[in-house]
Amino acid sequence: MAENGKYKDWINDEGLLKIEGWARDGLTDKEIAYNIGITQATFYCWLRKYKKFKDAVKNGKEVVDRKTENALLKRALGYEYEEITKTEQNGKEIIKTVTKHIPPDVTAIIFWLKNRKPKQWRDVNKLEIDKPVQIEQSTQIDLSKLTKDEILNITREAFKND
Structure with missing residues (x-):
């Protein structure tokens, strides 16, 4: 299987150190895959299949994630x-x-x-209501498209119950 052959080129200490370094430097999964010479799909396949590979990527990302969290907290405080x-x-x-x-x-x-x-x-805040509420609905009408008679009818209907 060609994939296994290429994977073996990266499973050694030097290859895993490079991968971890790229992840620590903030490279995306796609960029790391490109550097290795594989597709992003193969990269994700290797993450699932090979523990040493997954650990190298994870360890590199944890360092940069922690540094970023610390920098954000420093700015916040x-x-x-x-x-x-x-x-x-x-x-x-x-x-x-x-x-x-x-x-x-x-x-x-x-x-x-x-x-x-x-x-x-x-x-977003949630508002819980425990009793029925009557909601009035208002409708906006573009009066410029209506005739004078249509406007009068709408007005009559609106004030009929008052």
Whole structure:
């Protein structure tokens, strides 16, 4: 089977390390498959069939996923960092350290909360009503397409019950 032959080229330590590295670097499954020289369908087949292959992809992705989660959380909470500037004054080098503050990012906060606590923070809220409610339906009519008589009839019908 040709697929098994090609797979064996990647199951060794060097091949698995490359695959894990590509996943860690953020390459998509399609891009990793291209680098290996297989189709995306074959890539998914290998994930199901070969544990070492699956583990290499999974381990690489876990690292970058964790780094991304940490970066998102850092942006959501805000952070401080030190900025070092070097200037020269009267022939002397002056090194100045300034602490910079990055405030919390509202977009990152919203994204974090919607994904971590969807029941409390999703955009859609459910309203449960335990007794019957009468709902009035309004209809908009384009009066420009109606005759004068049709408009009068609609008006009469609308105010007939008042």
